[in-house]
Amino acid sequence: MTRTKIEWTDETWNVATGCEKVSPGCDVCYAETLAERFRGTAGHYFETGFDLTLRPDRLALPLSWKKPRRVFVNSMSDLFHASIPDEYIARAFAVMALTPQHTYQILTKRHSRMRSLLTGLCDCGQGCVPATHFRSAMAWAVSKANVDRIPGVPDDAEQRVYRETPWPLPNVGLGVSVENPKWAGIRIPALAATPAAFRFLSCEPLLGPLDLTPWLPPISPVPPAEAPATWAEWTWPDWMPTAVRDGIEGFWSESHGRSPQQWMAAMYESGAPAFGAEIEMGDDPHRHRRVTGRFVYCWGNIGRLVLANDPAREYAYTSFGWRTRENARGIDWVIAGGESGPRARAMHPDWARSIRDQAVAADVSFFFKQWGEWGPAPFSVRVCDPDVGWTGTDEELAAAKADSEARGATHAHTGGWCEEDGERRYWLHEIGHKPWSLERCALPDGTAAIRRWGKKAAGRELDGRTWDEMPAVRA
Template identity: 25%
Template sequence: MGENSKIEWTTHTFNPWWGCVKVSEACKHCYAEAWAKRVGQKVWGPTTHRRFFGDAHWKQPETWNRRLEGTGQRERVFCASMADVFEDRRDLDPHRARLWSLIETTPNLDWLLLTKRPDVATRLNRWGTNWPANVWLGTTVENQQRADENLPHLVGIPARVRFISAEPLLGPLNLSAYLERLDWVITGGESGPKARPASPTWFRQLHLQCMEHEVSFHFKQWGDWAPGDGINLPHRRTQQAHDGTLMVRLGKKAAGRELDGATHDGLPESSRAI
């Protein structure tokens, strides 16, 4: 985590703090919670303290920004991979304000704010209807219920780029009511020891919807489970997906990220120079 992230759709990650509260089915096997526990940080839950960082940590994005000056290039910063910047806690307000200032003073960086709480994003930001040009706002929609809860809030916010992360995808999605006001769809399957297999038809349907509405599409990964066609199955754990496809547990790396023989690395048009 940090500079030169291994996450396929960002350049760097930056965390203003660590810790969160689970709010949806996508949170059930949260990788960030598992990672925090692995390094001895008990920062998940409504009453636990969050982990904060010093000045050296906060200066990293300023270094990335300076490096880009005069180059005409831009880099993306996923904020926050270990938290949610719109978690509605008052002890987070000063750190949130510091983040808004950092975003404003790093115009060469596109800040990707991914939240499960778009319903409070308008209240907890300080920009009103004039969001900075380098803010991309996204929300997680793992199934149709979450899409219908979250997307009416997201599409009403005047961020320069609005996107969704349908990862882990846990059900079919019909986004036709929202895609005219979205710029980017990221999707993928779940990884980790308790990963749930996704149906390949869910991803194909999302891809078709994005093509029909000319919305950029990014398939991040199969996750731990991939379709079993052509795979030597002995001694492999298998499970039937909701669409009937036999899925094989291969692990994230072996499963890869090709969908129907192609890699989909779409980025929104607004990723070009401001």
């Protein structure tokens, strides 16, 4: 099971299969549906259904692939599942280190374990190191002294993995699933704090509107060439404390021969973290203490972190180096899509459009995977005065009815919601009853006409085009 129909990859590599549900994005899991069909079938690959199963016979598979390809790791599981041992994950990473011709895509909902394992930091943030030193475990997995050495690796594999391969691995991207605002706020900061050649978000199934702007900021508020010449022409964002504003304007003032244009140009020249990026940094002069906030470049290698969660102390002094810049680079790729299958939940078209617009504005690669089971249902007539009713002609009404009947049952995706276990869940309403008759009236604000087309018929076009952008892989 390698070649795949998943649009954003070439190959799947399942070193483990099986999982458990951890958030609403898992409720209609395609992998579980597939595996459970064969539970109890003697001799079948999924004889045990979707129970977690290690597949060590699959570990060496990429070593035989000579042609470069994009590889989705564990499409039928989660590589950072709690029941997968650290050393087994290290074995998979060792194979990825030995096959630099491939680009690996690792997607997880276990953000906390990913961060702790690949950074050496546990959730307390105090620098705790796991019992297994991950890179040493990678080298041991391919060592000639290891009786359980991965088969097929070259004789110099240990040297290559431990001494010659950079860290993070330059051909491995890490991503997290982000289905709604709650999990965006939990998983994305953990991803941003984990070293990777590139980082990505899978907003699929998209179950609510997302504001990704805290993690998709530009390097400077505006490009230097477009920045104003004086501070009188500049407007600060609302989240910026007065003391930080005054400090920057005092240094980059016209009286000192320094303009806002020069301030923004210096951000690029210094390799500063992105303006407004939410990151964790050292708290100068107490470097051992870590604080989290929105970064603002000041001068040289000096910055400020605006501390949204500490009203008694608006900001912290901090300095940055290459490692901070790497961690602050943020998100390189955003995938969005709706859900497919018999129990699929519908995605509001505006949610997908908003994510696309946010990614484009931040110059981040965007990939629209699919509408899924549900897609937009455009209607030709929308003429209604709420006080009068239908204002169109009989001919327009007849045409609209014929159009509606040709499309089948149509629903409205509303902006209404309810809370269930702390999660926001959106409603669907059938069309055909006042005041939402599409033949006679425009939809109320915040709603959209959608139809259950089926995945193939709904397609992948968003506003008339496909979006297949891929991230650049940085060494």
